[in-house]
Amino acid sequence: MADRDGFIWLDGEMVPWREARVHVLTHTLHYGMxxxxGVRAYETADGPAIFRLQEHTDRLFRSAHIMQMKIPFTKEQVNQAQVDVVRENKLPHAYLRPMAFYGSEGMGLRASNLQVHLVVAAWEWPAYMSPEALELGIKVRTSSYTRHHVNIAMCKAKANGNYINSMLSLSEALSGGADEALLLDPEGYVAEGxxxxxxIVRDGVIYTPDxxxxxxxxxxxTLFTLAADQGYEVREKRITRDEVYIADEAFFTGTAAEITPIRELDGRIIGEGRRGPVTEKLQAIYFDLVRGKVPQYAEWLTLAK
Ligand code: PMP
Known part of the structure; x- marks a missing residue:
């Protein structure tokens, strides 16, 4: 990753890719704070467009607020930085990674002497899920790792350290022959991948954990809006793993995973064992809208050219 042409936005400046370095005593590297x-730009007829840029920037600032990290840039600057990295790197489509981190101004757990730095990188990332996965669905295993307790990590923050739990669960799932992990919350209810x-979809109603x-x-x-516009009801509720086993359909959503059908959980086939009709319909609209083909949702796209 480090050895390539291009530019990375670092603390307000475009830095040549290979020179965008930090010291080994970078605080975030040690403690994960x-x-x-994770943002995506898609290829549209008018050029690359960043999907829901403002929402991602808003979440970044909310995450920073939770972690008491003051980002030394405005939201407008962070939006512009993302547009600029896509443009400067001449990317037709891209995965974008803005990150606020503590520098190497000090060690130890007291944050008072630390500075918050901001980086925005963008690169072409081949599909996170294979074309077959998007069509046929993936095999999922319930993880032996529990999702964060709300008083152990902050679940509303997309915080670096939270991803230790994600990596442990994903590697366990992969080594067990599955494609992805399903994490349960500390009370045993379904949380997320x-x-x-x-x-999940059952009798035409779509459910997701709160x-x-x-x-x-x-x-x-985004799914909530798409589903409502297609006349589906979406209910947020506690879901148990066996409700997933007996669902008609199940799918994951995410910037990287997009809308990925789940065909199997813990060896139980879900529904027909392939992408179901509701999933297929919503996925098709999603793939079109992110590429600027659905005028109704054009406001979610920010051109980066
Ligand atoms: N849960 C977790 C733990 C994630 O890392 C992500 C990816 N950001 C998501 C859910 C999906 O969020 P989004 O749709 O904003 O990418």
Missing amino acids: GVFE SGENIF LTSCLDGITRK
């Missing part, structure tokens, strides 16, 4: 976003929100211990996903929110 930092906040970030390692980097996705989860939905936000207590999952991330307030931007794709999740």
Whole structure:
């Protein structure tokens, strides 16, 4: 990743990719206190467009507020930085990674002497899920790791350290032959995937866990709008793992995962064992709208050219 041409926005400046470095005593590297976003720009007829840029920037600032990290830039500057990195790197489509982190101004757990730095990188990331996964669905295993307790990590923050739990659960799922993990909350109810929100469909109604211990996903929110516009009811409620086993359909949502059908959980086939009709319909609209093909949702796109 470090050795390539291009530019990274770092603390207000475009820095050549290879020179965008930090010291080994960078605080966030040691304790994981930092906040970030995963944002995507899609290729549209008018050029690359960032999907729901403002919502991602708003969440970054909310995450920073929770972590008491003061981002030394305005939201407008952070939006502009994201547009600029896509443009400067001449990317037709991109994954964007804004991150606020503590520098190497000091060690130890007292944050008073530390400075908050901000980086925005963008690169072409091949699909997170394979084309087959998006069409046929993926195999998921309930994780032996529990999702964060609300008083252990802050679930509303997209914080660096939270992803230790995600990486442990994903690697466990992968080594067990599954494609993704399903994490339960400390009370045993369905929370989310390692980097996705989860939905199930039963008798034409769409259900998803409430936000207590999952991330307030931007794709999740998008799904609410799409589903409502298609006449589906979406209910937020506590969901048990066996409700997923007997669902007609299940799918994950996320910036990287987009809308990915789940065909199997813990060896139980879900529904017909492939992408169901509700999932297929919503996924098709999603794929079109992010590429600027649905005028109704054009306001969610910010051109980066
Ligand atoms: N949950 C977790 C833990 C995630 O990392 C992500 C990805 N950001 C999501 C859910 C989905 O959020 P979004 O739709 O905003 O990408």
